[in-house]
Amino acid sequence: xxxxxxxxxxxxxxxxxxxxxxxxxxxxxxxxxxxxxxxxxxxxxxxxxxxxxxxxxxxxxxxxxxxxxxxxxxxxxxxxxxxxxxxxxxxxxxxxxxxxxxxxxxxxxxxxxxxxxxxxxxxxxxxxxxxxxxxxxxxxxxxxxxxxxxxxxxxxxxxxxxxxxxxxxxxxxxxxxxxxxx
Amino acid sequence: xxxxxxxxxxxxxxxxxxxxxxxxxxxxxxxxxxxxxxxxxxxxxxxxxxxxxxxxxxxxxxxxxxxxxxxxxxxxxxxxxxxxxxxxxxxxxxxxxxxxxxxxxxxxxxxxxxxxxxxxxxxxxxxxxxxxxxxxxxxxxxxxxxxxxxxxxxxx
Numbered sequence: 001x002x003x004x005x006x007x008x009x010x011x012x013x014x015x016x017x018x019x020x021x022x023x024x025x026x027x028x029x030x031x032x033x034x035x036x037x038x039x040x041x042x043x044x045x046x047x048x049x050x051x052x053x054x055x056x057x058x059x060x061x062x063x064x065x066x067x068x069x070x071x072x073x074x075x076x077x078x079x080x081x082x083x084x085x086x087x088x089x090x091x092x093x094x095x096x097x098x099x100x101x102x103x104x105x106x107x108x109x110x111x112x113x114x115x116x117x118x119x120x121x122x123x124x125x126x127x128x129x130x131x132x133x134x135x136x137x138x139x140x141x142x143x144x145x146x147x148x149x150x151x152x153x154x155x156x157x158x159x160x161x162x163x164x165x166x167x168x169x170x171x172x173x174x175x176x177x178x179x180x181x182x
Numbered sequence: 183x184x185x186x187x188x189x190x191x192x193x194x195x196x197x198x199x200x201x202x203x204x205x206x207x208x209x210x211x212x213x214x215x216x217x218x219x220x221x222x223x224x225x226x227x228x229x230x231x232x233x234x235x236x237x238x239x240x241x242x243x244x245x246x247x248x249x250x251x252x253x254x255x256x257x258x259x260x261x262x263x264x265x266x267x268x269x270x271x272x273x274x275x276x277x278x279x280x281x282x283x284x285x286x287x288x289x290x291x292x293x294x295x296x297x298x299x300x301x302x303x304x305x306x307x308x309x310x311x312x313x314x315x316x317x318x319x320x321x322x323x324x325x326x327x328x329x330x331x332x333x334x335x336x337x338x
Contacts, residue, residue: 023206124310
């Protein structure tokens with residue numbers, strides 16, 4: 001009888017080679033970059049038969065941010081460094097009618113961003129980032145004081161409440177062409 | 183001869199490599215899951231800006247990429263160009279590109295498609311603005327300015 005021999009052993013020594021081959025193939029042909037960035041919602045294209053209503057917004061509710069072709073900032077008519085933009089925007093959002101030149105209430109506050117065709121993409125994204133940061137910080141502070149939780153960790157209903165209190169309204173005007181494209 | 187054999191047997195220690203395929207397969211599966219096929223040849227330089235408030239994209243296959251930047255090959259000039267899929271394109275080709283892409287998806291998820299603008303820092307807003315207007319005309323309103331996460335204060 002030959003039962004003591006059992007199943008013949010398969011040589012698995014080359015298995016590692018095959019696996020390495022596949023591994024190298026996947027390393028070469030794939031990419032790992034996860035796409036991240038600033039999320040933005042564009043306004044819909046205006047319907048010629050149904051033009052958008054003329055804004056009845058009070059002037060004080062709009063924080064006007066202009067970026068010129070030299071990447072310089074003009075906020076509410078005065079030159080400003082980008083470092084101060086977040087602070088200024090937060091002041092605007094949390095004003096609640098105290099300062100007569102800033103927003104009446106957070107629900108009505110709007111930030112208007114206008115750039116030149118010659119503004120560099122980097123500066124534009126940085127400015128947008130600062131505005132977004134102001135909104136995120138204001139929302140976070142409100143969330144901490146009201147729910148004792150970070151805005152990111154809130155439930156859907158609570159988050160919605162904060163979003164209605166501080167709606168992210170960043171309006172983008174059509175760009176002007178003063179400094180030129182290049 | 184006999185002495186030779188004796189020495190060999192004592193000296194060479196065989197390492198058990200039977201677990202090696204398992205380890206390599208583990209690595210292999212990691213890369214298969216975590217990565218995505220390289221689908222296009224990049225023809226323009228896109229050094230994206232650094233920002234702090236980044237958001238990640240949840241569904242990578244629902245994103246259309248528009249690359250903007252100076253060509254990598256110097257013979258093509260230095261003026262910023264638009265790249266759609268594998269080739270250079272003009273601004274007026276953006277609409278067609280988005281419509282074709284959108285038709286590849288079932289109607290229910292077409293509203294969730296995002297357009298990612300991956301533009302070089304040096305690009306002027308005029309070109310980006312033109313692309314934005316084209317996107318608005320075909321109602322592709324979800325947009326992502328591709329950027330790297332980082333500390334903003336260092337790049338100012």
